[in-house]
Amino acid sequence: MVASEIRALFAVAARPEVVSLAGGMPYVSALPLDAVGQMVGDLVARNGAEVLQYASAQGDPGLREQICDVMSLEGIKASADDVVVTVGAQQALDLITRIFVDPDDVVLAEAPSYVGALGTFASYQADVVHVPMDQGGLIPTALRETLERLRIEGRRVKFLYTVPTFQNPAGVTLTPARRAQILEICAAYDVLIIEDNPYGLLGFDNEPMRALRADDPDRVIYLGSFSKTIASGLRVGWVLAPHAVRAKLVLAAESAVLCHSSLTQLAVREYLTTQPWREQIKDFRELYRERRDAMLDSLGSLMPEGCTWTRPAGGFFVWLSLPEGLDAKAMAPRAIAQRVAYVPGTGFYADGSGHRHMRLSYCYPEPHRIREGVRRLAGVIEQEIELRDTFGGAGGSGAQSAFVDTPGPETL
């Protein structure tokens, strides 16, 4: 339901006069559209009997080989036989949850966590328990305490769901030292890890981080996606899983959609074979870095005192925390009226908290629009602060109570 609320917000935010800092849409117009069009057209004309036909449920073998090459950039050694191509990484999440989760099982997730994952976990009646983060990502001691508490309570923990790199929505990245600790803790408590990594190749500063999967092939199920590195409209993602899980995933995929589209799978295969995809990712990185800079600069010069935000080193998102007494969800319609949109933090928590936070995306609007959006947003927040100071609260009554239980605001 929460994911759908966000979509409703996007519908309003799509009006041209609104600067949308809400959507996580990649800027696909940066692709060489003529070349990609030519490539796809030739593919259909030349190889239509395959491109327009059913595929195997596991996905095209050639594409799965290429996926292994892409993952090797993050230190992953894998066999194409353990890869399943999915309808975006979202389908991978759905199939994994379907396989592992029974109602009331515990799923651990960062606070805040990806809204689409929370929606899927909810649809299978998982009990999501959040684990706090800070600028260095998931906090290992907090993870250990949470696992210990759940063990004492006799709860069944099915897996830890994490976006370790350039996290959605918080924009933070798990440090290398903590990666080792998280793996160690999950091994000690025998907890599976779902590593969701759509943004891993979109870092602004360094070489790609080493994936969690690279250091524990048996405990980590890795989700990848071409949505941000090629094009989201293809819906080509994948899951790399230990062999026994992979077999179950193929059966579940077959039951869910029979097979993926050959056209989109083979378009990706052809793109990776014939187009300069590494250079294109570099172009994307530079484009998003420029936009990240535009956002951080504007936030720094325009945001009223009491606001704090994260400083992403890659990916699409900044996580902004409002001064005490403000409510990002209650404020959203007033922001829209001022022609700026964001996603209120509440969508990223399964427990109703997150009211004081918002996700700001810099991936889609051009830099001058980002600056204009932040300017408008700063104006809205200033008005809210005035309202709070005058009336002792900015609407959204009862919303504040959730903060007490929220690990996010203090630690991010």
Place this chain on the structure above:
Amino acid sequence: MVASEIRALFAVAARPEVVSLAGGMPYVSALPLDAVGQMVGDLVARNGAEVLQYASAQGDPGLREQICDVMSLEGIKASADDVVVTVGAQQALDLITRIFVDPDDVVLAEAPSYVGALGTFASYQADVVHVPMDQGGLIPTALRETLERLRIEGRRVKFLYTVPTFQNPAGVTLTPARRAQILEICAAYDVLIIEDNPYGLLGFDNEPMRALRADDPDRVIYLGSFSKTIASGLRVGWVLAPHAVRAKLVLAAESAVLCHSSLTQLAVREYLTTQPWREQIKDFRELYRERRDAMLDSLGSLMPEGCTWTRPAGGFFVWLSLPEGLDAKAMAPRAIAQRVAYVPGTGFYADGSGHRHMRLSYCYPEPHRIREGVRRLAGVIEQEIELRDTFGGAGGSGAQSAFVDTPGPETL
């Protein structure tokens, strides 16, 4: 699991020396591949910002309008707002089952029924109860008796799943008179109907049949697909549902895959706008009619006594019943050794029956290959009959017992 067995069979059947009468793959090579390639290429080059971007979870609005036009050929009056575009009709089946079925709920299905549907029902732990068919499709009196029995037993029936037109696997079509009766019976017992209609426009003789949905918009959820009328590799299907169900389907689709591929959706939209799709469907019909004729002629002249089969008026499939004492599943490896493949009937029953039957597809091989395949198959069956007459059985011990409970063999 059963669907996966069939895929394993397909893998062997794909060897070039084997005539495969197993797969239900449309003959997409009959499309004007150059024109379709040109069209898709132009679409990406001209409109890449939309084609390569995320779409709405419900599906492209323009495509949904066109889907209503397509459905109007079968007498359906619908609003685009009640259509959800899905990853093939298979995803529609999955989402519907997810929404409606709790473990041990009863789902009614024809005997035999589409293997992909049975797999999905099994994955949600539905209890599939088969209802017999004959040459006129589902038998109304049998449906009424089954519903009455289940009512007495206090069972909860969630829906009737039916492929009324050119059924997969049986190739039979529900008569117009029975359509009215089935609707009446389901109304009397307040049972929802899932009408799965991928082959409806591929009739060889007459205008398209009137869909069940055309006469009961509130009770019938209609599933459609472009897999057989355009191309299966696009994975574009849809579901038309009463408004309240539609809202749930959109949420379920969002949770399952976030959204469908824009590329494949807009390729279908463009195809329906710019290409002579009605004429193409007419070409497909003529092509499949010729192949159906090749199969029926060969069966008539070559099959040994005791074999019976259906005479489809459209679609892709003939359902063949073997003489008593033969087992199509046990025979399958011997048929492969003789370089002909089919799908044993057992896959199309949830209750382990169907051993004496097989599905023969005429959609993919060219007519001379169909004739050769039937010739080889007839030889294999003759050998089996000899074996049976010599040893009193053709392997597959215990398999015969299921026949007693099978409504299929006698009535088809």
